[in-house]
Amino acid sequence: MKKSKKNKKQVSRRSALKFTAGAASTATALSMVPSSLLGVNQSKVNEQDEDQKFLIVLTNFGGGSINDSFLALSEDEVRAAGGDPEVINCYKDSQLVAVDGTPFKAVKLEHTMPALGNFQVVSDQSEFLRRHKQDITVVTSEGTSVNHGIAQQRSVNGNEAWAGRTIQEVAASFYGQGFSIPNMNMGSGGYAFDGGDSSLESYARGMSVSNPLYWPLSLSSSAKVSGVPSKAMMDLARDFRLRGIESQSNFMKTFKDDPKLSSWLNHREKTRPRFEQENLFEKLFFLDGAGDAATEKAKAMFPRYNKDTFDAQAIMSYLAITKGVSSVVTLGPNSSTSTSDKGIYEFYNIPIAFDFSHNDHRGAQAHMWQRMLRVTDGLIELLKATPYGTKGESYWDKTMIYMASDFGRSKTRPAGSEVFGSAHDLNNASVLISPMLKGNRVIGGIDPKTALTYGFDPVTGSPDRNKKTSEKEFYSVLTSALDIDGSAAGLPDFRKIVKK
Numbered sequence: 098m099k100k101s102k103k104n105k106k107q108v109s110r111r112s113a114l115k116f117t118a119g120a121a122s123t124a125t126a127l128s129m130v131p132s133s134l135l136g137v138n139q140s141k142v143n144e145q146d147e148d149q150k151f152l153i154v155l156t157n158f159g160g161g162s163i164n165d166s167f168l169a170l171s172e173d174e175v176r177a178a179g180g181d182p183e184v185i186n187c188y189k190d191s192q193l194v195a196v197d198g199t200p201f202k203a204v205k206l207e208h209t210m211p212a213l214g215n216f217q218v219v220s221d222q223s224e225f226l227r228r229h230k231q232d233i234t235v236v237t238s239e240g241t242s243v244n245h246g247i248a249q250q251r252s253v254n255g256n257e258a259w260a261g262r263t264i265q266e267v268a269a270s271f272y273g274q275g276f277s278i279p280n281m282n283m284g285s286g287g288y289a290f291d292g293g294d295s296s297l298e299s300y301a302r303g304m305s306v307s308n309p310l311y312w313p314l315s316l317s318s319s320a321k322v323s324g325v326p327s328k329a330m331m332d333l334a335r336d337f338r339l340r341g342i343e344s345q346s347n348f349m350k351t352f353k354d355d356p357k358l359s360s361w362l363n364h365r366e367k368t369r370p371r372f373e374q375e376n377l378f379e380k381l382f383f384l385d386g387a388g389d390a391a392t393e394k395a396k397a398m399f400p401r402y403n404k405d406t407f408d409a410q411a412i413m414s415y416l417a418i419t420k421g422v423s424s425v426v427t428l429g430p431n432s433s434t435s436t437s438d439k440g441i442y443e444f445y446n447i448p449i450a451f452d453f454s455h456n457d458h459r460g461a462q463a464h465m466w467q468r469m470l471r472v473t474d475g476l477i478e479l480l481k482a483t484p485y486g487t488k489g490e491s492y493w494d495k496t497m498i499y500m501a502s503d504f505g506r507s508k509t510r511p512a513g514s515e516v517f518g519s520a521h522d523l524n525n526a527s528v529l530i531s532p533m534l535k536g537n538r539v540i541g542g543i544d545p546k547t548a549l550t551y552g553f554d555p556v557t558g559s560p561d562r563n564k565k566t567s568e569k570e571f572y573s574v575l576t577s578a579l580d581i582d583g584s585a586a587g588l589p590d591f592r593k594i595v596k597k
Contacts, residue, residue, distance in 0.1 A: 147486070150495050150533070150579055151418050152268040154253065155473060156288045156429030157465070157502035159245070159452030162186075162519075163526035163550065164508065165462035166222060167201040167235050168543045169193060180546035183513040186458070186506075187548065194223035199230040199537055210460035211516065213448075214441050220463035225470040229477060230537050234529045234595065236574050237541030237550035239565035240504045243521035245452070248503040249287025252527075255572025259586040261292040263303075264499070264575045265425045270301040271581050273424040277375055278304050281423040283410045285431035288501065303427070309413035310384055310402070317378035318369065339366065380420040383412055391483070392416060398475045405435055405445040411472050419483045419492055429501075430468065454506050458519040462506070473498060473530065497531035497578055508548035526550045527571065534578055534595055541566055558594035 164170065164186050171193055172182035194203040203223035210216045226233070241256055242248045253263040262270075265280050273279025282289055282303035291303055306312045319325040326334075343349045352358050372378075383392050383402075395415045399408035410428035417423035430450045437443040444464070447453050453461040480493035505525030510517045526541065541553045542560040552564035569588070576583040577591035584590065 147488075148580075149424070150268070150272050150497065151492065152265065152272075152425045152579060153414060153418075153476065153496060153498045154265055154284070154288070154425070154427040154429075155469060155498060155500045156249070156284050156427065157451055157469060157500055158249075158286060158288070158430050158432065159450040159461075159465070160454065160504050160506055160521060160525075161451050161466065161469065161500070161502040162454070162458075162462055162506040162522075163235065163528075164505070164543075164548050165204060165459075166466050167203075167226070167233065167528065168526060168539070168550070169202045169204050170543070170545050170548055171202075174545040175548075178544070178546040180548075184509050185546075185548050186508055186510050186519070194221070194226075196223060196226045196230060199226065199233075200539055201226055201230065201233065201235070204463060204466070206459065206463045208460045208463055208515070210447075210457045210464075212453075212456040213444065213460075216441070216444055216447075216460070218460045218464045218467075220467040222466060222470060225474055228474065229530060232477075232530050232532050232534070232536045234531075234534045234536055235526050235539045235541075236529060236571060237526040237539070237543070237552055237566045238571045239550075239552075239567060240523040240525065241568060243504055243523065245503050246287040246290075248521075249501075250290050251287075251568055252501040252503065253288060254292050255575075256568040257292075258569040258572040258588060259292075259576075259583060260294045260296070262294050262297060263290075263292045264572065265303060265427055266292050266294070266297055266301050267576060267581060267583075268579055269303075269425045270298055271579070273301055274298075276300075276424050277372065277377055277422050278417065279423060280304060280425045281306055281413075281417050282427045283307075283309060283413065284427040284429055287503075288427060288429065306413065309406070309409040312413075313378050313382040316372045316381065318373065320378045320382070377422060380422060381413065381416050383416065388416075391419065394482075395479055398479055399472070401437070401445065404437060406431075406433075407446065407468070407472055411476055415476060415479050418496070419480070428472075430465070451502075454519045456518055458506060458510070458517055459515055469500065473500070477530070494532055497529060497533060499575060500528040500530070502527060524549050524565075529574075529578060529595075531578065533597060535597055540574070540594065553594075555589055555591070555594075558591075 170187040171190055172187050175182040175185045175187045192204060192206050194205050196203060203226045205221045205223060208218040210218060240248055242251060253265060254261055259267060269280035279300055280303045283306045289305060314320060383396060395412045399411045402409040402412055407430050414426040414428050417426055430446045432449045434448045435445040437445060447461060447464055451461060451465045477493055480496055481491050483492045485492045485495055502525060505522040507519040507522055540558060541550055543550045551562045552566040553559060554561050573583060573588040574591050574595055576588055578595045
């Protein structure tokens with residue numbers, strides 16, 4: 098829905114949010130801004146909003162190692178720096194592809210995984226790097242936990258950098274007002290947890306989607322149900338249930354002041370009808386030949402959605418963003434194994450995902466990075482092909498992808514082995530991909546002698562070998578990349594470092 102001329106003359110939605118963010122606690126400030134100033138209809142997103150941004154969080158469940166992707170080291174680099182290539186987790190020249198005009202490297206590996214019945218892994222990151230290098234920013238990081246659940250939470254909340262709020266919640270708070278489901282979360286483990294800040298606006302909290310294939314059925318009370326009574330009859334029955342039956346029940350009388358019951362009733366009586374009025378089921382359901390041309394295009398991009406939940410999540414993510422349902426989506430593999438019709442001879446998701454590196458580091462990292470980049474590439478291409486607004490932009494021009502990881506992996510290996518297990522490691526780096534950023538660069542760096550990453554100068558952004566990038570600083574990179582003012586939470590402003 099377009100903003101009225103009156104609202105435009107007063108102040109834009111984004112301007113109002115940016116102004117209030119620095120004035121006081123963001124949650125309090127936003128609640129004080131009149132809806133007339135925000136210029137947003139709560140049931141529809143204004144696609145003409147030039148300042149709108151979208152966030153996609155892709156989760157490297159189990160620990161995706163930057164040493165086995167864009168910051169991979171060659172044996173020659175390690176040797177030249179005075180390190181021992183037989184001890185450091187590094188690669189032969191034949192296993193790396195140097196792409197012209199980029200500081201990154203691409204792992205190209207064929208590997209047999211004995212622990213998975215000699216499953217054959219074929220990985221080549223070079224095509225992804227060639228296609229998207231200009232939009233890739235690698236930011237070093239140093240975590241504080243090697244517990245999966247805790248580390249996953251801290252990868253999205255910066256170790257409670259903003260009162261515990263996850264980056265998804267902050268982005269939804271800032272960019273999600275007016276969307277039906279601002280913060281859609283299909284992640285698992287610690288990635289699926291909310292930040293626990295009770296002052297957060299309710300609309301910015303994540304809505305959990307465990308099964309993207311069938312979850313849209315919950316958005317309608319009658320979709321795919323035969324012999325449904327008329328809407329008038331159903332409305333009459335609902336009203337009688339609420340006012341005639343429930344209101345007289347002992348349960349309702351006993352718990353009428355319980356906030357959980359109030360929340361449930363609000364969802365049932367207000368949110369559900371709004372979801373139905375906005376046809377969310379029709380927008381998001383993509384099984385049984387359902388959906389429009391855009392839906393069919395997404396299904397063609399991710400054809401194994403019936404067998405691989407990650408593909409189904411990718412389709413849901415694309416539809417939720419481009420159909421005006423969500424401003425933030427989270428997706429990624431979980432610990433469950435999935436295979437093709439060939440069974441264990443062809444894994445989609447290997448057991449425990451990246452964490453199978455405990456058994457076979459090279460194979461697990463190669464397979465899972467290939468898996469992550471495949472879905473990332475597909476989402477980018479779909480978003481590029483979908484126009485946004487009327488100024489020749491695409492949805493990709495408005496989107497940032499954050500590849501979140503629990504932590505890194507061990508930097509060493511036994512005696513130059515190609516088949517070895519690795520442990521969890523606090524040291525790592527994360528990948529941001531967006532045309533809004535100064536891409537094709539590393540913020541921080543990596544020491545080829547030790548394979549450890551190091552930080553950056555918070556003023557200039559220059560690499561600093563004597564510094565580690567804290568979780569709060571990395572979180573601040575994320576907020577800065579999304580043009581979110583975190584000064585109210587005491588976050589440094591890194592926009593000059595990360596933004597174009």
